[in-house]
Amino acid sequence: MTKIVLVDDHRMFRTGVRAELAAGDAPIDVVGEAGDVEEAIAVVEATRPDVVVLDVHLPGGTTRPGGREVLQRCGHLLTADPPVRFLALSVSDAAEDVIAVIRAGARGYVTKSISGPDLARAIGRVAEGDAVFSPRLAGFVLDAFGAGAGEVATVEDELDRLSQREREVMRLIARGYAYKEVAKELFISVKTVETHVSAVLRKLQLSNRYELTRWAADRRLL
Amino acid sequence: MLGGVASGLAGHLGLSVRAMRIAFVLTSFMGGAGLLLYVWLWAFVPSDRGVPSPGIPARPPDGPYPSGRAAGLPGAQVPGRTALRARREGRRSMAADVMFGVGLLCLGLYLLAARAGWSVNPGLVIPLAVVGLGVVVAFSQLDEVERARWVERASVGTQAAVLRLAGGVVLVVVGVLLIVVQGSADLGQLGRTLLASVAVLGGAGLVLAPWGVRLWRDLDAERAARVREAERADIAAHLHDSVLQTLTLIQRRSTDAAEVARLARAQERDLRSWLYGAPPSNVATLSAAVAEAAADAEDLYGAVVEVVTVGDRQLDERGGALVAALREALANAARHAGGTISLYVEAGPDGVEAFVRDRGPGFDIAAVPTDRSGLRESVIARMERHGGSARVVSAPGEGTEVKLFLPDAKPDAKSENKSENKSENKSENKSGTRQATEPDAGPRTEPDVDADAEVA
Numbered sequence: 003m004t005k006i007v008l009v010d011d012h013r014m015f016r017t018g019v020r021a022e023l024a025a026g027d028a029p030i031d032v033v034g035e036a037g038d039v040e041e042a043i044a045v046v047e048a049t050r051p052d053v054v055v056l057d058v059h060l061p062g063g064t065t066r067p068g069g070r071e072v073l074q075r076c077g078h079l080l081t082a083d084p085p086v087r088f089l090a091l092s093v094s095d096a097a098e099d100v101i102a103v104i105r106a107g108a109r110g111y112v113t114k115s116i117s118g119p120d121l122a123r124a125i126g127r128v129a130e131g132d133a134v135f136s137p138r139l140a141g142f143v144l145d146a147f148g149a150g151a152g153e154v155a156t157v158e159d160e161l162d163r164l165s166q167r168e169r170e171v172m173r174l175i176a177r178g179y180a181y182k183e184v185a186k187e188l189f190i191s192v193k194t195v196e197t198h199v200s201a202v203l204r205k206l207q208l209s210n211r212y213e214l215t216r217w218a219a220d221r222r223l224l
Numbered sequence: 225m226l227g228g229v230a231s232g233l234a235g236h237l238g239l240s241v242r243a244m245r246i247a248f249v250l251t252s253f254m255g256g257a258g259l260l261l262y263v264w265l266w267a268f269v270p271s272d273r274g275v276p277s278p279g280i281p282a283r284p285p286d287g288p289y290p291s292g293r294a295a296g297l298p299g300a301q302v303p304g305r306t307a308l309r310a311r312r313e314g315r316r317s318m319a320a321d322v323m324f325g326v327g328l329l330c331l332g333l334y335l336l337a338a339r340a341g342w343s344v345n346p347g348l349v350i351p352l353a354v355v356g357l358g359v360v361v362a363f364s365q366l367d368e369v370e371r372a373r374w375v376e377r378a379s380v381g382t383q384a385a386v387l388r389l390a391g392g393v394v395l396v397v398v399g400v401l402l403i404v405v406q407g408s409a410d411l412g413q414l415g416r417t418l419l420a421s422v423a424v425l426g427g428a429g430l431v432l433a434p435w436g437v438r439l440w441r442d443l444d445a446e447r448a449a450r451v452r453e454a455e456r457a458d459i460a461a462h463l464h465d466s467v468l469q470t471l472t473l474i475q476r477r478s479t480d481a482a483e484v485a486r487l488a489r490a491q492e493r494d495l496r497s498w499l500y501g502a503p504p505s506n507v508a509t510l511s512a513a514v515a516e517a518a519a520d521a522e523d524l525y526g527a528v529v530e531v532v533t534v535g536d537r538q539l540d541e542r543g544g545a546l547v548a549a550l551r552e553a554l555a556n557a558a559r560h561a562g563g564t565i566s567l568y569v570e571a572g573p574d575g576v577e578a579f580v581r582d583r584g585p586g587f588d589i590a591a592v593p594t595d596r597s598g599l600r601e602s603v604i605a606r607m608e609r610h611g612g613s614a615r616v617v618s619a620p621g622e623g624t625e626v627k628l629f630l631p632d633a634k635p636d637a638k639s640e641n642k643s644e645n646k647s648e649n650k651s652e653n654k655s656g657t658r659q660a661t662e663p664d665a666g667p668r669t670e671p672d673v674d675a676d677a678e679v680a
Contacts, residue, residue: 096500115528137566141532144570150534152573176532177579177625178566 004129007034007049009042009072010057010091015114019055019091022118023125030125039063042072046079046086052129055121056108058092058099067099073106080107089128091121097142104206110134127181132196133203140175143202147211149173162211164202171198351402358395397421466494486526493519508539510576513547514569517554525558527565535571543576545610546630550578552602553626557582561624575612575631586622599626 006023008016016035023030034049036042039062046054054076060068069090079086090103090111100111109128112121113136124134135143144150147164149172155163164172167188174184181199185192248262401417470491477483511533518529537543550567557565561584568579599616603626607614612630 094500137530137532137568141534141568144534150570150572173568173570176534176570177568178530178564178581 003029003031005033005051006053007051009036011037026122028122039068054088056088070102070106087128111139133199137176140172161209168198351399355399358392482526509536510543511536517551521554527558529565531567533569537571542610549603549606553580578628581625583623586618586620
C-alpha cells in the first residue's frame with residue numbers, strides 16, 4: 003500500500019483526486035491532505051508518506067512558487083530512510099514552474115488534466131523511485147539540453163548533454179508514448195527506460211547547462 | 225499673432241485673420257476691451273496644438289500690465305509687439321527676447337505717462353517690472369505643457385522648467401525687495417529686509433511643507449490607484465469576454481456533452497495562453513502555426529491535442545505545407561480516433577519532424593488502403609511535393625501515428641526523398657526489415673510488434 007499526502011489549495015480538487023484514486027484498484031492510501039505551505043510541511047512531517055502529490059502554486063510560505071518551498075523545507079526527508087518522494091501536479095505547464103519543482107527535488111511533473119489511472123500509475127512509479135515525465139516536460143528537456151538541435155553527449159555521464167539513448171527516450175515520451183511503448187519501440191526493457199528517464203531527471207536537477215541556468219536566473223529561481 | 229488667439233478665433237468664426245487682428249487692435253483703444261478679451265481668450269480657450277506656439281512667450285507684456293494697456297497706450301504696445309513679431313515663426317524665444325520686449329514696453333509706458341503729466345516714480349516702476357518679469361518667467365513654462373494642467377507636477381518635470389521657475393522666483397524676490405527698500409539706500413536695512421523675507425518665506429515653507437507633501441503623496445497614491453484600477457478593469461474585461469461568455473454558453477448547451485467539452489477545452493486553451501503564454505508576436509513562426517492548427521482541430525472536432533514543440537523557426541512556404549499536412553493528420557486522428565492526440569514537432573538542424581499520434585482503434589493498413597485516401601492525398605502527396613516524406617504507422621488496437629519529415633531546402637533534397645519514398649512504397653510492411661536491422665537491446669514486453677504496418 004502506497005501512503006500518499008495530497009497537497010492542493012483547492013479542497014474540491016483534493017476531493018476529486020481522492021475519489022478518482024479510490025475508484026481505481028491501485029493500492030493507494032491517502033493518509034493526509036494539506037491546503038497551504040505550512041500545513042503541507044506539518045502533515046508530511048507527521049505522516050511520513052511514500053509520495054506527496056504536490057501542487058506547484060500554494061498559498062502561505064515566503065517564496066514562490068509555494069510548492070518549491072515545501073520541497074526545500076522538506077529537503078531532509080527526500081534523503082531519509084525510507085525517503086519521502088514528491089510528484090508535482092499542477093494546472094500550469096509553464097516551463098518556470100516545471101523547472102522550479104524539479105530542481106528542488108520533485109521526482110516528476112504531471113498536469114492536472116491527467117486521468118485517474120494515469121495519476122495512480124505515476125504515483126506508483128514515483129514511489130518506486132523512478133521519474134515521471136509528461137510529454138511537455140520531455141519536450142522542455144529536449145529544448146533546454148539542445149537535443150532538438152542534435153546535441154548529444156559523447157561521454158556517458160556528461161551532465162550538460164543527453165546521451166543518444168536518452169534523447170531517443172525523451173523524443174518518444176514527447177510524442178505521447180507510455181514507458182511501455184517506448185520500451186517496445188526501442189527494443190529495450192521498461193526497466194531500462196526507467197533508468198534512462200531517471201538519468202535525465204538527475205541531469206535536469208544537477209546540470210549547470212547554460213540554457214537551464216540562464217533561463218532560471220532570468221526568473222530568479224536559483 | 226501673440227498667442228494665436230486672432231487666428232484661432234478667425235478660424236472659428238470664418239473671418240480673415242487680418243480682420244480679427246484689426247478688430248482686436250481697434251477695440252483695444254476702447255478702454256482696452258479688445259486687449260482684455262484677447263488675454264482672457266488666450267488664457268481659457270484651449271489650444272488645438274500639442275506644441276505651444278512659438279509666439280506664446282510673448283504674452284508677458286500683456287500679463288503684468290493690464291492697467292497700462294487699459295489706459296490705451298498704443299505707442300507702448302507696438303514696439304514690444306514688433307520685436308516679438310519678428311520671432312513669431314522662429315525658435316523658442318529666449319529670455320532675452322522677453323526682456324527686450326518688456327523693456328521696450330516699459331520705456332513706452334514711462335514716456336507716455338510722463339507726457340500725460342503723470343508723475344511716475346521710477347523707483348516704483350522698475351521693481352514692479354522686475355516682479356512682473358519674474359512672474360512671467362516662472363509661469364511661461366505652463367505653456368510648454370497644457371494650460372489646462374497648471375497644477376500637474378509634470379509642468380516642472382524638465383530641467384529647463386525648473387531653471388525657469390527658480391529664475392522667476394529670484395526675480396520676484398528681488399523686485400519685492402526693491403519695492404520695500406525703495407528710497408533708502410541703507411544697506412543695513414536691505415540686509416535686514418532680506419533676512420526678514422527669507423525668514424517669512426522659510427516659515428511659510430515650513431508651515432506649508434506638510435500640506436505640500438501630503439498633496440504630493442495623495443497625487444502619487446491616486447495615480448497608483450488609477451493604474452491598479454486600469455489593470456483590474458483589463459483583467460475583468462478579459463474574463464468577461466472569455467470565461468463568462470463560455471460559462472454562459474456551457475449552461476445553455478448543458479445537454480450536449482461533446483459541445484460542452486469542446487467549449488471548456490477551447491476556453492482552457494485561451495486562458496492558459498493568456499496566463500502563461502508568451503506575449504503574442506507578429507512574427508510568424510512554425511510553433512505558432514502548429515499551435516493554431518492544434519487549436520483549430522480541438523475546436524472543429526472536439527479532440528484534445530497535446531502539443532509539444534522543440535525548437536522553432538520562421539514559417540516559410542514549405543513550413544506552411546507541413547502545417548497543412550499536420551492539420552489533415554490531426555483531422556483524421558480526431559475523426560477516427562478521438563481522445564487525446566499527441567502532437568510533437570521538432571525543428572532540428574536538418575529539418576522539421578512532426579508526429580501525430582492517437583490512441584484510437586488503429587487499423588490494418590494493408591486491409592483498408594482506400595479508406596485513408598484523404599490521408600494519402602493531402603498528407604503524403606503534399607509532403608512529397610515539397611520534398612518531404614510522410615509515413616503512417618498503425619495496427620489494430622495500437623492507435624495510429626503519422627510521421628512527417630521536411631528536410632531543410634537543399635539542392636539535392638528533393639530527388640533524395642523521392643527515391644526513398646519509392647523504396648518504401650515497394651515494401652508495404654517495413655517493420656519486419658527494421659526489426660531485423662535494429663539490435664534488440666532488451667527483452668520485449670509486447671509480442672505483437674510484427675503487427676506494425678507502415679505505408680508511404
